Amino acid sequence: MAISFRCDGCGRSYKTDEKFIGRSVNCKGCGRSIMIQSAGDSNHDVYGFDDPPPVPMPARTPAAGPSTAKAKPETSGKEKKSSEFSFLGLKGAVGGTLLLLVICARVVTIYNRSQRRDQPPPPAPAAPAQLFGSPAPGAAQAALTEPPWTMPTLPELGAMGEIEPGVKFKEIKLPSPVGPNTPPGHSGKIWVYLPSPKYVPRSLPCVLITGAGSRLITGMSLGNGDRAEHLPYARAGFAVVAYEMDGFPPENDDNAPDSAYVGPAKAFFRAQAGLVNAKVAIQFAITRLTNDIDLNKLYVAGHSSAATTALLVAANDNRIRGCAAFAPAIDMEAMFPSSARLTVLSLAPGTSDLFTKYNPRAVENQIKCPLFLFYAEDDDRFSGQVKEMAARLKGQGKNVTLVAARSGGHYESMINEGIPNAIGWFLSLSGGDPWKPITQPNAAAAGNAPAPPRPGINRPGMPRAGAGPGGLRGRTPGSTIRRPGMNRPGQ
Numbered sequence: 496m497a498i499s500f501r502c503d504g505c506g507r508s509y510k511t512d513e514k515f516i517g518r519s520v521n522c523k524g525c526g527r528s529i530m531i532q533s534a535g536d537s538n539h540d541v542y543g544f545d546d547p548p549p550v551p552m553p554a555r556t557p558a559a560g561p562s563t564a565k566a567k568p569e570t571s572g573k574e575k576k577s578s579e580f581s582f583l584g585l586k587g588a589v590g591g592t593l594l595l596l597v598i599c600a601r602v603v604t605i606y607n608r609s610q611r612r613d614q615p616p617p618p619a620p621a622a623p624a625q626l627f628g629s630p631a632p633g634a635a636q637a638a639l640t641e642p643p644w645t646m647p648t649l650p651e652l653g654a655m656g657e658i659e660p661g662v663k664f665k666e667i668k669l670p671s672p673v674g675p676n677t678p679p680g681h682s683g684k685i686w687v688y689l690p691s692p693k694y695v696p697r698s699l700p701c702v703l704i705t706g707a708g709s710r711l712i713t714g715m716s717l718g719n720g721d722r723a724e725h726l727p728y729a730r731a732g733f734a735v736v737a738y739e740m741d742g743f744p745p746e747n748d749d750n751a752p753d754s755a756y757v758g759p760a761k762a763f764f765r766a767q768a769g770l771v772n773a774k775v776a777i778q779f780a781i782t783r784l785t786n787d788i789d790l791n792k793l794y795v796a797g798h799s800s801a802a803t804t805a806l807l808v809a810a811n812d813n814r815i816r817g818c819a820a821f822a823p824a825i826d827m828e829a830m831f832p833s834s835a836r837l838t839v840l841s842l843a844p845g846t847s848d849l850f851t852k853y854n855p856r857a858v859e860n861q862i863k864c865p866l867f868l869f870y871a872e873d874d875d876r877f878s879g880q881v882k883e884m885a886a887r888l889k890g891q892g893k894n895v896t897l898v899a900a901r902s903g904g905h906y907e908s909m910i911n912e913g914i915p916n917a918i919g920w921f922l923s924l925s926g927g928d929p930w931k932p933i934t935q936p937n938a939a940a941a942g943n944a945p946a947p948p949r950p951g952i953n954r955p956g957m958p959r960a961g962a963g964p965g966g967l968r969g970r971t972p973g974s975t976i977r978r979p980g981m982n983r984p985g986q
Contacts, residue, residue: 497510497511497512497513498510498511498512498513498516498531500529500531502522502529507522507523511531515531516531518531644678644679644680644771645678646680646774646775646778647669647670647671647678647680647681647775648670649667649669649775649778649779649782649783650667650668650669650670650783651783652665652667652687652783652784653665655687655689657691658688658726659726660691661690661691661692661730662688662689662690662691662726662729662730663688663689663690663691664686664687664688665686665687666684666685666686666687667684667685667686667687667779668683668684669681669682669683669684669685669775670682673743673762675758679741679762679765679766679767679771679772680741680766680771680772680774680775682741683716683738683739683740683741683772684717684738684739685736685737685738685739685775685776685779686717686725686735686736686737686738687734687735687736687737687779687784688725688726688728688729688734688735688737689729689734689735689784689787690729690730690732690733690734694732694787696786696787697785697786697787697788697789697790698788698789699732699733699734699784699787699788699789699792700732700733700734700788700789700792700794700921700922700925701733701734701735701736701780701784701788701789701792701793701794702728702733702734702735702736702794702795702796702921703736703737703738703773703776703777703780703793703794703795703796703808704721704724704725704735704736704737704738704795704796704797704801704805705737705738705739705740705769705772705773705776705797705801705804705805706718706721706737706739706740706801707721707724707797707798707799707800707801707802708799708800708801709740709744709800709801710744710800711800711803711824711827711830711849712756712760712763712839712842712846712849713742713743713744713756713759713760713763714739714740714741714742714743714744714759714762714763714766714769714772715739715740715743715744715800715801716739716743717737717738717739721737723910724796724798724909724910724914725737727914727915727918728796728914728918731918731922733918733921734780734784734787734788736776736777736779736780736784737776738772738773738775738776739772740763740766740769740772740804741762741763741765741766741769741771741772742758742759742760742761742762742763742764742766743759744756744759745759756842757842757843760842760843760846761842761843761844763843764843764844764845764846764848764849765845767848767853768804768807768848768849768853769804769807770807770808770811770853773795773804773807773808773812774812777793777812777814780793781793781814789925790814791816791925792816792924792925793814793815793816794815794816794817794818794819794921794924795808795809795815795817795818795819796818796819796820796821796914796917797819797820797821797823798821798822798906798909798913799821799822799823799824799876799905800823800824802820802821802822802823802824803820803823803824803825803855805818805819805820805823806818806820806823806825806855806859806862807853807855807858809862809864809866810855810858810859810861810862811858811861813863815864816864816865816924816925817864817865817866817867817920817921817924818862818864818865818866818867819867819869819913819917819920819921820866820867820868820869820881821869821870821909821913821914821917822869822870822871822874822876822877822878822881822905822908822909822913823855823868823877823880823881824855824876824877824880825855825856825859825877825880825881825883825884826854826855826856826880827849827850827853827854827855827856828850828854828856829856829880831849831850836850855884856880856884859884859887859888860891862888862893864894865894865895865896865924866888866893866894866895866896867896867898867916867917867920867921868881868884868885868895868896868897868898869881869897869898869899869900869908869909869912869913869916869917870882870899870900870908871899871900871901871902871903871904871905871908871909872899872900872901872902873901873902873903873904873908874903874904874905874908876905878899881897882897885897896920896930898912898913898916898932900912900913900934901934912933912934915933916930916932916933919931919933
């Protein structure tokens, strides 16, 4: 059956047989490489951007080898109206540029694959796990591209102040300012909390937490609204090390142009989706809190997007002894439909890894430590994914605890039930009393101050599986994850 397609460079239309879908040809009008798409895809802007006029691009002369499907010019053609699809709120200014990048990336991928058919396969890239745990000598350097990555010089802890009765606090600023040439993990800050009363040296369990509320394609800073997730652990006798992830999203990101996400996405994926930042935080804990923490009681925890990061850290670092993930996004392929994945791929190098080695679903078999999974029954964001993950891992004989709150939604359920339950669960792992589930505890009695009013930033419309165009829910009130109490200016 014949299909139609069009050159985005000069607008010339063609017809060819459907068997050539997915192959590339050179336009007879301008010489530009075109990927042949299905009739339903051609001339259709699935990304929802208002494209500027096509930008002429130099013709690429292909080397011998790629497919040369024959196509004949079409006598007439109609331009199809672009769809009004919004990917995570990205819109407008550089939409056309992103679309061109996506098309070029797909053409180059097909061309490269055709060239590699008779070539030996390239060596597999170093896995992010080489950055973690106890790798062979020199392996930590090999996991990052040029220039070789090195651990930043970590400041000493120094004197701590008291943030509230019974809890000490210190903010640690990493040595380098944020910039395009700053090595991953060398900038940002770390927050340290320790219980004030005297304790036996080297006895404290330590929880590592990053900031919640990202769009899964950028990092996250720390703000005052995050303290509600930190202080309960410190009040219960834990050391807490909270850390930022490279690639902060733009301020007021509901109204940010597309171009504002390119830099953060590049920084985030240079830092291996936050795994490098986690490594730095762990290194700080084991070298600067030597007299405080028990190195056999290193745990990770997180909520929402930070829970996704916690799962990745647990899968990639064999020093982690337990992981608590509250309402995590687990399967990136389910979160991003195919058209949205192409948009992600256009943002920065390495973003394709979001669907493979930075996808908890793809690496969940690597999790060796006990796992605590939590969701609320009235939170429809990721509860299905959480229950499915628990069932899969339990079926493999892994140590998985699944807890569901009856109410509280995405955030309050975590504050009121998730964290108090995780505290008891962590303590049971480290030789304390057996864990007993807590159901809708009184916040003060559970060692957790009542949640303050939440007037802060409306955090990301993170995608929901199975909703909206192509399975992606756009920026609607129901899809907004609220990261409360954020004081962005001056952070």
